[in-house]
Amino acid sequence: MSVLKMAWFEILRRKRSFLLATLAVVIAVGSTLVVYGALKVYDLRATQVLAEKEKSLNRRLKQLEDEMRKATLKLSFNLAILPAKQNLREWHDQDFASATMPEDYVQRMARSKILSARHLLPTLTQKCKWPEINRTIILVGTRGEVPNLMKGPRRPLVQPVQDGTMVVGYELQQSLDLKVGQKVKLMGREFVISKCHAERGSKDDIGVWIPLQDAQDLLKMPGRINSILALECVCVGNSAIDQIRAEVAKFLPDTQVVELGTHVVARGEARAKVKQEAIASMQREKEAAQQLQSERARLGAMVIPVVVIACGLWIFLVALVNTRKRRSEVAILRALGYRATQVLVLLLFRSFAGGVIGAAVGCAMGLVIAGQLRGDLNVPLVGTDGMLSWQLVAATLLIGSLLGIVAGWMPALIASQQDPASILKDA
Amino acid sequence: MLKLDQVSKVYTSHHQEVRAVDRMSLDIQAGEAVALQGPSGCGKTTMLLMSCALLRPTSGTVLIEGNDPYALSANQRSAFRARHVGFVFQQFHLVPYLNVRQNILTANVPARRADAQQRAAKLIQQFRLEARAKHVPAELSVGEKQRVALARAVFNQPALVLADEPTGNLDPDNARIVLDALRQYADEGAAVLLVTHDPVAAARAHRIVHLDKGHVVEE
Numbered sequence: 105m106s107v108l109k110m111a112w113f114e115i116l117r118r119k120r121s122f123l124l125a126t127l128a129v130v131i132a133v134g135s136t137l138v139v140y141g142a143l144k145v146y147d148l149r150a151t152q153v154l155a156e157k158e159k160s161l162n163r164r165l166k167q168l169e170d171e172m173r174k175a176t177l178k179l180s181f182n183l184a185i186l187p188a189k190q191n192l193r194e195w196h197d198q199d200f201a202s203a204t205m206p207e208d209y210v211q212r213m214a215r216s217k218i219l220s221a222r223h224l225l226p227t228l229t230q231k232c233k234w235p236e237i238n239r240t241i242i243l244v245g246t247r248g249e250v251p252n253l254m255k256g257p258r259r260p261l262v263q264p265v266q267d268g269t270m271v272v273g274y275e276l277q278q279s280l281d282l283k284v285g286q287k288v289k290l291m292g293r294e295f296v297i298s299k300c301h302a303e304r305g306s307k308d309d310i311g312v313w314i315p316l317q318d319a320q321d322l323l324k325m326p327g328r329i330n331s332i333l334a335l336e337c338v339c340v341g342n343s344a345i346d347q348i349r350a351e352v353a354k355f356l357p358d359t360q361v362v363e364l365g366t367h368v369v370a371r372g373e374a375r376a377k378v379k380q381e382a383i384a385s386m387q388r389e390k391e392a393a394q395q396l397q398s399e400r401a402r403l404g405a406m407v408i409p410v411v412v413i414a415c416g417l418w419i420f421l422v423a424l425v426n427t428r429k430r431r432s433e434v435a436i437l438r439a440l441g442y443r444a445t446q447v448l449v450l451l452l453f454r455s456f457a458g459g460v461i462g463a464a465v466g467c468a469m470g471l472v473i474a475g476q477l478r479g480d481l482n483v484p485l486v487g488t489d490g491m492l493s494w495q496l497v498a499a500t501l502l503i504g505s506l507l508g509i510v511a512g513w514m515p516a517l518i519a520s521q522q523d524p525a526s527i528l529k530d531a
Numbered sequence: 532m533l534k535l536d537q538v539s540k541v542y543t544s545h546h547q548e549v550r551a552v553d554r555m556s557l558d559i560q561a562g563e564a565v566a567l568q569g570p571s572g573c574g575k576t577t578m579l580l581m582s583c584a585l586l587r588p589t590s591g592t593v594l595i596e597g598n599d600p601y602a603l604s605a606n607q608r609s610a611f612r613a614r615h616v617g618f619v620f621q622q623f624h625l626v627p628y629l630n631v632r633q634n635i636l637t638a639n640v641p642a643r644r645a646d647a648q649q650r651a652a653k654l655i656q657q658f659r660l661e662a663r664a665k666h667v668p669a670e671l672s673v674g675e676k677q678r679v680a681l682a683r684a685v686f687n688q689p690a691l692v693l694a695d696e697p698t699g700n701l702d703p704d705n706a707r708i709v710l711d712a713l714r715q716y717a718d719e720g721a722a723v724l725l726v727t728h729d730p731v732a733a734a735r736a737h738r739i740v741h742l743d744k745g746h747v748v749e750e
Contacts, residue, residue: 105636105647110629117628117667436624439585440683441613441641443606525586528620529576 111453129462137470200229245319270295419511435527459508532722538591569742617684674705
């Protein structure tokens with residue numbers, strides 16, 4: 105017979121109170137692991153959801169950017185390709201170039217791989233007298249659009265002026281009372297008015313548009329043009345105009361490029377704004393998830409000590425009841441010559457055994473439940489990258505085992521220090 | 532064997548002193564059984580507890596086999612009790628979760644006898660408990676319980692056995708068995724101090740001492 109054997113016999117004889125104390129440790133250890141596991145699962149799920157959202161957002165952003173690009177395509181800008189020797193101040197002043205370049209340039213542009221310019225419109229423009237009616241006009245010779253051969257045919261933005269016809273500006277039409285279908289003579293050549301433009305409030309109002317060939321003949325400039333209008337140039341970045349200039353310079357080195365109207369910045373800003381808003385929205389989601397995560401962690405940090413303290417109190421009460429029931433046993437053992445420490449070991453062993461067994465069972469149950477919570481998450485249950493770290497499991501086992509001893513210590517100590525004489529006397 | 536010299540025990544209760552035993556002297560020799568009698572509250576149990584090194588007297592000296600147990604440290608006194616003193620109580624005080632054999636062997640935990648199993652077997656046979664050896668106290672009759680308590684008391688063959696109303700709850704047959712055993716143990720050379728109200732039990736002792744109000748009034 106030994107004190108530990110006696111303690112074991114006592115446990116076997118009083119299973120119910122032992123199981124009650126053990127259950128408390130099972131709950132403390134199990135719930136700690138389950139709470140930690142659940143927190144980790146929530147974190148992992150939140151991270152997974154955020155990652156999926158981010159992925160989806162990136163996809164959507166790309167799509168949106170594409171849609172935005174398409175939607176803002178109409179905001180593309182127009183260019184004028186002028187001869188290099190053209191004085192720009194004069195060009196701005198008169199709205200047309202005085203210098204000329206070969207008409208062939210437009211063909212070279214069309215054959216080039218310049219993807220940025222879609223519609224090419226060669227013109228020959230001169231301010232001159234309409235001698236038949238003695239009026240100053242701006243004569244524009246145009247042959248219609250030259251398709252960009254690398255981009256495939258597109259619906260033309262500007263329809264060509266048909267052979268033998270003429271288009272007149274508003275002021276001319278009004279002052280001369282010209283009508284569509286009316287035959288007029290310009291520099292001795294007969295044209296039928298095919299269209300009268302509405303009022304534009306610009307020099308266009310005194311403009312006359314005729315086929316390019318006719319204009320070259322009338323102005324005695326065969327095979328010459330003085331500008332190529334490049335319409336709906338596609339934006340390819342914030343420095344698009346520089347890029348286009350560089351591209352044009354490769355094919356037409358003795359020309360210069362002037363931007364007629366710019367929407368590049370607005371377009372770029374719109375796209376950047378969409379991107380920024382999406383990133384900010386994602387950031388807000390991440391912050392909200394982090395806040396939720398820290399709130400859960402705070403709750404867990406509060407719940408676990410409460411559960412452990414409650415379980416400790418439970419073990420304390422079970423141990424107190426047990427030692428009070430065993431007063432006469434303690435007294436007779438002390439009378440038989442047992443030292444106080446031997447009695448302490450005898451009384452404390454059940455708390456210790458309850459702690460160890462409870463910690464092992466609680467750990468196993470906690471891991472099983474945590475495993476269930478894991479669901480389809482592809483993470484190991486225990487490990488460095490797992491739901492629960494080995495350190496946590498080991499610490500829980502150790503603390504669970506100690507919980508029994510700590511909670512049962514005081515009742516056992518008090519009982520072992522009792523005066524056996526007074527108990528035996530009262531008995 | 533047991534010598535009490537001018538031993539007094541004073542309890543303080545509610546700021547009042549109660550003198551349970553007052554300058555009492557008693558000498559019990561080896562091989563002698565002494566019965567201690569007296570009315571309730573005369574100090575019998577207090578005297579018994581002082582005699583077995585469990586209750587320190589307020590004054591006076593207790594000597595067991597010539598040694599003063601109260602001069603020893605608590606642990607030494609526990610070891611001393613295990614070797615030199617055996618107890619039997621009216622309430623048996625058996626360990627409820629141990630069977631008969633294990634209850635007897637509880638006396639061996641502090642003593643560590645090499646022949647513990649043989650000694651337990653011999654006592655089980657001596658007290659006619661063979662059939663009950665594996666039963667726990669709840670399954671025993673009161674007579675059997677007291678026999679187990681007696682076997683435990685004499686397990687370490689102490690020089691002094693103290694019995695507090697050992698037959699108080701027993702029927703005559705069981706009382707006789709217990710008294711015979713105590714008397715036999717005294718006859719074998721030990722000192723036995725028996726506290727009892729029962730005149731039949733007292734008559735089995737070699738000597739009867741009467742106590743009243745903490746004093747020996749008659750021997």
